[in-house]
Amino acid sequence: MTDISWVREEIDKVDEQILSLISLRFKLVGEVGKIKQKDGRTITDKRRENEVMEKWISRARGLGIPESFVKSILPLIFSYSKMLELNPDEKRRVVILGYGGMARSLTSLLSLVGHEVVITGRNLQRASNLASEFRTVSMNMKDALKWGEFIIVAIPPAAIVSGFLDNVLPLARGKTLMDISSSKNYVFSFLEKASVENGFRFVSTHPLFGPSLYPVGEKIAIIPSSTSTNINDVIEFWRKSGLSVIETDPDSHEKAMSIVQVLVHFYMMGLSKAIDEISSEMGVNPSDFETTNFREVSKSLQRVNYLKDVIMEIQENNPYSRQVREAGIDTLKRVNEEINLKKGKENKT
Ligand SMILES: O=C(O)C(=O)C[C@]1(C(=O)O)C=C[C@@H](O)C=C1
Structure with missing residues (x-):
């Protein structure tokens, strides 16, 4: 067996440096937080976050680090940084x-x-x-x-x-x-x-x-x-x-939730059922062929299935639920007709 312990020792040293630098960054962010609080500025500054993100991506590119890595790690650093800036003057x-x-x-x-x-x-x-x-x-x-x-x-x-x-x-x-x-x-x-x-x-x-x-x-x-x-x-x-x-207010909230939750969950519950039923009818296993979109959607569907009780409760209790679900079914039918119509036209030409 080749000795890997020396490489691991080097990795440990690098990890220590990464942690010290992260700790230093958190300390500096704490200082920014104090200044912001004094000036009455909001903690989140999206413009600055975009600027930092661009700097990271361009530096990472030069070092051969993929952009996707930066995009997954930096938001985490921002969110922990923002936690360190929280400092309510009145403790409740x-x-x-x-x-x-x-x-x-x-x-x-x-x-x-x-x-x-x-x-x-x-x-x-x-x-x-x-x-x-x-x-x-x-x-x-x-x-x-x-x-x-x-x-x-x-x-x-x-x-x-x-x-x-x-x-x-x-x-x-x-x-x-x-x-x-x-x-x-x-x-x-x-x-x-x-x-x-x-x-x-x-x-x-x-x-x-x-x-x-x-x-x-x-x-x-x-x-x-x-x-x-x-x-x-x-x-x-x-x-x-x-x-x-x-x-x-209660009514505006219910209306917004009828779209954000009722309609979205309704389509997702339908999609989940349709995937299961149609796959078994056709005798295929779609996850063997999963694309990026299918993988992302499957993750969301899993969450919806996991939260089924809460989701059903919202479906039952939102006062706009029936109206929105029926409008959703109509829309699906229309989209279907549009596709058929387009196909019909294509076949004629
Ligand atoms: O520069 C700031 O304003 C910060 O608060 C620091 C920081 C960061 O972590 O870099 C954190 C939150 C802001 O949304 C923007 C940037």
Whole structure:
């Protein structure tokens, strides 16, 4: 066997240098963050990011490093750099009620930014597991609600309206309670009514991202209710926690979601089924022949199948769902006719 240990030792030395340089870059970014905060500038500067990207690509090209490598690694560096620039001047006492994927995503972000975060829920062991992952703490629901200023309800919509919160909602009096449900209408009216009855402030939110860790730079929709009053503090809270905020109202949100979620998921569910059924009818295995597009689409379809319950819930509850699905079917038929018509014309010529 040829001795590879000396090459590995060299690789280890290079890796050490890479890490020291990354650490130096992060320190410099921290300085940029302080300057930006002093000047009231936003953390994300797309123009600068494009400029840095171009510099990297041209230097990498000279060194024989593929552009695709730069394009996959630099966005990661930007997103970690931006996390280091987050520094809210006002630390909030935030309670996260729930321990699922979105609770984990928001806990990663809010604890990293420096807010005080407490995890709670019916299952204290699960709450404590999530809390320890991000070096924060868990409490039982009553203590947590008494302690917190912002209560983020990160449990499924069906659980919110099931009566599960009946004993805890009165403890939210005087506090700000936010849900993160993507299907709004019935959760929104349930929590709005509860906020009037129990004297808390209800602001609905919809994080427009999946359960990823440290979702810096992602978008969150904020939907004020009749008990929200002035929501500037809520907007500031999310903005300074690194998310980009879109303020909207329930109806506009449902309309937008009927396209962004209902229509897209509907086509994807159909596509997934059609691929399976038609392939088996024809006796072929399409993944043996996968193209770049097919691979990308398959990845998205897998995600849709994995999130089927949430997706079905949105399909069932969005008030524009039926209208949009029917329009979607009409469009598919029209596209089909257009193709047939074109083919007919070609055959004649
Ligand atoms: O130069 C800046 O403004 C930075 O904040 C640094 C940096 C970077 O990592 O290079 C990070 C975020 C911005 O969107 C642009 C660039």
